[in-house]
Amino acid sequence: MSVPRIGVLAMQGAVAEHLARLASLEDITVCRVRTRRELEGVDGLILPGGESTAMAKLLCDFGMMAPLAARIRGGMPVWGTCAGMILLAKEIVGEPAHLGVMDIRVRRNAYGTQMDSFRTHAAVPQVAAEPLELVFIRAPWIERAGADVQVLARVQGHAVAARQGHMLATSFHPELTHDTPWHAYFARMVRDAATDGGRA
């Protein structure tokens, strides 16, 4: 098997931070994704945090929304962090969905102004043996998860990380902490899919 290539959608948001975390992993290559051609060349994609409405507008302006949704529906592993999770959701409270591929309902800016940004720790046994530091910035939470969705982490009773097959979503920003368990976990998802012939 060739070395899998993981892309970071580079329309807007925390792109450099994800690339930096990925760079410390072995046996993958990484790149930015801005065009359809770049999208075709990756085995997995990270949708970073930022502003979901701005990213959705840019995806539409660059003609990337439909091709991206098609690749995800075709089995390409994808991981949405914060705004990226909002892009993936089938339902967004009070607004229309964007990619609409993952069976979750999310509430934007769910923690309200008094908790706009905070750090906490949570146990995530599927991802790491030790509790992980989680960084929330104007974060969404998951209000409903479909039957095929496995909730990986909860904070204050709310689901903040979930997986549905080849799709991973986190409310928080693992690219802003120094360790890389989430990036390693996603890289394993990409390797597994590439082994199964996941490249389109």
Ligand code: GLN
């Ligand atoms: N509040 C942003 C949104 O709704 C997400 C914030 C983030 O990605 N850190 O898109």
